[in-house]
Amino acid sequence: MRSLRLVWIYPDLLSTYGDRGNALVLERRARLRGVPVQVLEVNSDQPVPRDGHIYLMGGGEDLPQTLATRRLQADGGLHEAVRKGAVLFAVCAGYQMLGVEFGGAEDQPVAGLGLLDIRSGRGERRAVGEIVADVDPALQVPRLTGFENHQGVTERGPRARPLARTVLGTGNGDGTEGTYAGRVLGTYLHGPALVRNPGLADLLLSWALGPLPPLPAEAEELSQRLRDERLAAAAAQQPS
Ligand code: GLN
Numbered sequence: 001m002r003s004l005r006l007v008w009i010y011p012d013l014l015s016t017y018g019d020r021g022n023a024l025v026l027e028r029r030a031r032l033r034g035v036p037v038q039v040l041e042v043n044s045d046q047p048v049p050r051d052g053h054i055y056l057m058g059g060g061e062d063l064p065q066t067l068a069t070r071r072l073q074a075d076g077g078l079h080e081a082v083r084k085g086a087v088l089f090a091v092c093a094g095y096q097m098l099g100v101e102f103g104g105a106e107d108q109p110v111a112g113l114g115l116l117d118i119r120s121g122r123g124e125r126r127a128v129g130e131i132v133a134d135v136d137p138a139l140q141v142p143r144l145t146g147f148e149n150h151q152g153v154t155e156r157g158p159r160a161r162p163l164a165r166t167v168l169g170t171g172n173g174d175g176t177e178g179t180y181a182g183r184v185l186g187t188y189l190h191g192p193a194l195v196r197n198p199g200l201a202d203l204l205l206s207w208a209l210g211p212l213p214p215l216p217a218e219a220e221e222l223s224q225r226l227r228d229e230r231l232a233a234a235a236a237q238q239p240s
Contacts, residue, residue, distance in 0.1 A: 003036035004208060007052035009078065009094075012043045013068045017147065019058030019091050021192035025201050026054060032215055044068060048077030053208045054087040057094030059150075059190060062105035065093040072097070072113055082115055087183045087207045091193060095178070095186030096120040096152050103152060116186055117157035118179050123170070126151045130234040131169025131189060133177040136161060141199040143167070144177070145230045146189025154179070154188075163187055168234050183207045196230060198223050 008023045027037045042048055044067070048055075055078060060068065072078050082088055088098070096102040099118035104110040107122050131148045135141040144164055153173030156162065163178030163185060164171070171177025171188050178187035185204070187193055194201040198220065206212050 001053065001209070003038050004030050004054070004205075005049070005052045006037060006039045007049055007055045007081075008039065008041045009048065009055055009057045009072070010044045010068050011041050011058070013064040014058040014060040014094055016059040016061075016092070017149070017190035018192050019056075019190060022056050022058070022089065022091070022194040022201075025192070025194040025198065026056075026205060029198065029201055029215065030205055030209070032219055033212060035209060044071050048072065048075050048081070050077045050080045050084070052081055052086055054089065054204055055081060057088075057090040057097070059092030059094065061093070065097060065102070066104050066110050068093075069097045069110065069112060073111075079113070079115070082184060085183065087204050088115065088185070089194075089204050090186045091190060092148075092150055092188050095188060096154065098184065098186050099154070100157075115184055116179055116181055117159035118154050118186070119157070120152040120154040122151050123153040123173055127170035127173075127188075129169060130230070130237060131171060131177065132167040132231065132234045133164035133169070133171060134167060135164045135200075136180075139163075139180075139203055141197070141203050143231070144187075144189060144193075144200065145196045145227060145234065146187070146191040146193050148188045148190065150188055168238055191230075195223065196227060
């Protein structure tokens with residue numbers, strides 16, 4: 001690979017709560033390891049390149065979420081990239097869109113992209129606030145911290161594994177948070193997720209690049225401070 005190609009899908013429709021920070025963190029953590037990076041921002045009126053290594057999707061409101069799904073389905077580029085083994089990381093609306101179906105603006109079912117074996121509908125109340133969750137030990141990623149704001153609840157089928165178990169917050173709505181299958185990973189976490197969870201960023205990078213050396217401690221100082229601060233704030237909210 002001459003350089004790592006990151007593809008940020010539809011920033012014009014899907015980018016709430018600073019989700020763009022996820023692309024910045026992947027770029028920085030690859031560059032610090034000497035890997036040249038190209039970041040491609042693809043708006044919803046442009047074709048999705050089929051030769052990216054990592055694809056990123058952010059959160060969105062209900063109508064842009066439905067529109068983005070139709071356009072990605074018609075375009076076909078994301079499906080082809082995933083078939084060829086690209087990594088896909090999707091947040092909140094992006095996560096729901098990867099499934100078989102999600103609840104649209106009037107709660108009518110909308111067909112999803114079918115890239116993850118999940119279905120999302122609308123929960124009884126909106127989940128808003130800090131979320132903390134412990135990742136599937138097979139992935140060797142430290143505890144997740146994030147911010148969630150969604151109405152959707154998500155069920156998994158047999159071909160998808162939960163990313164994490166919730167300690168605080170709602171996530172999928174059944175005590176789990178996020179889903180992964182192969183190199184496709186979705187989560188409800190904003191924050192942005194990869195800024196608060198560099199371990200998750202490195203998991204995605206390692207799927208694309210292979211095993212990675214750790215970064216020097218001084219490069220991790222700011223994100224460690226942010227993690228400590230957010231996890232302490234969440235612990236203060238938890239019932240003892
Ligand atoms: N519209 C979706 C929901 O409310 C996703 C929201 C989001 O991306 N923040 O469940």
